Amino acid sequence: MILVTGGAGYIGSHMVWLLLEKGYDVVVVDNLEKGHRKAVLGGKFYSGDLKDKEFLENVFAENDISAVIHFAASSLVGESVQNPIKYYYNNVYGTLNLVETMIKHNVKKLVFSSTAAVYGEPENIPILEEDKTEPTNPYGETKLAIEKMLKWMDVAYGLKFVSLRYFNVAGSHPDGIIGEDHNPETHLIPIVLQTALGIREKVIVYGNDYNTKDGTCIRDYIHVVDLCDAHLKAMEYLEKYDKSGIFNLGNGMGFSVMEVIEKASEVVGKKIPYEIGPRRAGDPSILVASSQKAQELLGWQQKYNSLETIISTAWKWHSTHPHGYEE
Numbered sequence: 001m002i003l004v005t006g007g008a009g010y011i012g013s014h015m016v017w018l019l020l021e022k023g024y025d026v027v028v029v030d031n032l033e034k035g036h037r038k039a040v041l042g043g044k045f046y047s048g049d050l051k052d053k054e055f056l057e058n059v060f061a062e063n064d065i066s067a068v069i070h071f072a073a074s075s076l077v078g079e080s081v082q083n084p085i086k087y088y089y090n091n092v093y094g095t096l097n098l099v100e101t102m103i104k105h106n107v108k109k110l111v112f113s114s115t116a117a118v119y120g121e122p123e124n125i126p127i128l129e130e131d132k133t134e135p136t137n138p139y140g141e142t143k144l145a146i147e148k149m150l151k152w153m154d155v156a157y158g159l160k161f162v163s164l165r166y167f168n169v170a171g172s173h174p175d176g177i178i179g180e181d182h183n184p185e186t187h188l189i190p191i192v193l194q195t196a197l198g199i200r201e202k203v204i205v206y207g208n209d210y211n212t213k214d215g216t217c218i219r220d221y222i223h224v225v226d227l228c229d230a231h232l233k234a235m236e237y238l239e240k241y242d243k244s245g246i247f248n249l250g251n252g253m254g255f256s257v258m259e260v261i262e263k264a265s266e267v268v269g270k271k272i273p274y275e276i277g278p279r280r281a282g283d284p285s286i287l288v289a290s291s292q293k294a295q296e297l298l299g300w301q302q303k304y305n306s307l308e309t310i311i312s313t314a315w316k317w318h319s320t321h322p323h324g325y326e327e
């Protein structure tokens with residue numbers, strides 16, 4: 001059985017769907033603070049928090065878990081600056097409890113959700129896994145702290161982990177049956193599509209005076225299904241090589257904020273109103289990953305890497321669920 005923590009969240013719910021598709025038995029743990037029960041399409045569901053040791057002990061005692069895919073975390077950059085205690089508590093302490101329980105139950109395979117935020121302001125583009133890691137916010141710091149903690153858990157207890165450093169995850173299940181529903185929504189593509197639906201008046205572009213082709217920030221958008229597929233490959237890697245590793249997951253292609261708005265207008269077939277606003281604090285001008293290592297060592301290949309596919313699958317979800325899971 002595979003345990004998915006945070007399995008009711010945006011990425012976690014796509015992971016649960018993919019695991020079920022591939023015939024795995026799945027156990028889901030989510031505290032439903034941000035996740036949606038309706039997003040979990042199957043498996044055995046436990047509502048609870050990783051900070052609750054007794055709860056975790058019970059989940060491991062009741063299920064024959066062979067590997068863990070760990071998404072559960074707080075992940076808002078701005079909030080992490082305001083409230084670092086929450087981030088160290090939920091992310092670092094929560095993961096410590098998880099790992100402690102895993103080791104106690106002799107579960108020694110972990111796929112961990114890390115982030116491009118571990119790099120901070122990049123020194124090279126595309127970013128390589130061995131580039132300098134200097135996070136510029138507590139969110140990135142907590143993810144980096146966990147990666148370092150896992151390294152020592154491997155040394156001492158033989159816990160093998162694959163840490164996946166995500167770039168900008170977007171898109172949805174190709175049929176739009178599950179998708180992105182954050183409250184508050186901070187990510188560009190959902191905001192652009194909510195504007196297309198008239199739920200928002202306009203998109204505020206955070207600055208057009210960056211040193212890029214059109215002055216707006218460039219990001220590496222990766223499709224959520226491709227990202228989840230990389231997690232399956234990471235589990236196979238742990239199975240086959242019994243070795244820990246750290247991998248970037250991105251598209252290798254950068255798109256500017258304006259390019260996203262233009263492509264989204266094409267996909268939805270109408271103009272999407274926007275306005276240029278001030279820069280958002282802490283935004284690096286360009287973040288693009290090299291995912292060569294994941295391609296070579298995990299055998300990962302993307303299927304949905306065009307911006308058009310990413311946006312049109314997201315649109316499938318948003319246009320049929322304008323208020324997310326609420327309806």
Ligand code: UFG
Pocket residue numbers: 075077115116117139167168169186187188189191203204205206207217218219257280283287
């Ligand atoms: N943007 C806008 N207007 C908006 C929202 C976003 O112009 O209303 C811009 C941002 O300034 C940025 C780009 O669109 O240039 C993408 O922004 P997102 O908020 O969608 O994503 P980020 O690149 O800020 O965040 C991602 C992940 C985080 C991770 C971070 C690392 O979502 O988890 O990369 O820097 F921490």
